Amino acid sequence: MENKDMKNMNGALTNQQGADRTMNGELTYEDKVIQKIIGYALKDVDGLLTLDGGFFSNMAEKLVNTDNVTAGINTEVGKKQVAVDLDIIVEYGKDIEDIYNQIKELISTEVNNMTHLDVIEVNVNVADIKTQEEYQKDQETVQDKVTDAAKSTGQFASKQTDKAKAAVGKGAQKVRENTEPRVQ
Numbered sequence: 001m002e003n004k005d006m007k008n009m010n011g012a013l014t015n016q017q018g019a020d021r022t023m024n025g026e027l028t029y030e031d032k033v034i035q036k037i038i039g040y041a042l043k044d045v046d047g048l049l050t051l052d053g054g055f056f057s058n059m060a061e062k063l064v065n066t067d068n069v070t071a072g073i074n075t076e077v078g079k080k081q082v083a084v085d086l087d088i089i090v091e092y093g094k095d096i097e098d099i100y101n102q103i104k105e106l107i108s109t110e111v112n113n114m115t116h117l118d119v120i121e122v123n124v125n126v127a128d129i130k131t132q133e134e135y136q137k138d139q140e141t142v143q144d145k146v147t148d149a150a151k152s153t154g155q156f157a158s159k160q161t162d163k164a165k166a167a168v169g170k171g172a173q174k175v176r177e178n179t180e181p182r183v184q
Helices: 031-041 054-063 096-115 132-138 142-179
Strands: 048-051 073-077 081-091 118-130
Touching (some): 031 073, 031 096, 048 132, 081 096, 096 118, 118 132
Antiparallel strands (some): 073 081
């Protein structure tokens, strides 16, 4: 079957007689979609250690390793515009105002490129400031600690098992020696 509809110069659908055909519909975005775009866009900003999701989010992340790129990002998404609120943790010694300007530019560019929505507001709250060392230390989760403890316990148990096998082997040798007739 041949498609008799064509797009006119404005991108509207027209039929072969040139009459505009209206197609109803609407494109909307969930907040989490915009939040993910922002989270991915900000991954490589120098001096931005993390987006901070608040106490409960941080506790969850301390318990289990997560890659939640939306933590610390709140958005209000309309049909044509987006407003963004961020809580961030910045690396000690870095220019915070420069980081803020990079954040605004990246968010505006990426959200607009992907959705054609205008970012009308970006509010950034610096929730904490840490050295790189403090940040790395804080990233070790309870899950990491349990895994490390399990590895250590497993290695210890393996050594003990090897010792026990060796002792049983020596005991079996002694039993063989003691049960063999002395004279033939």
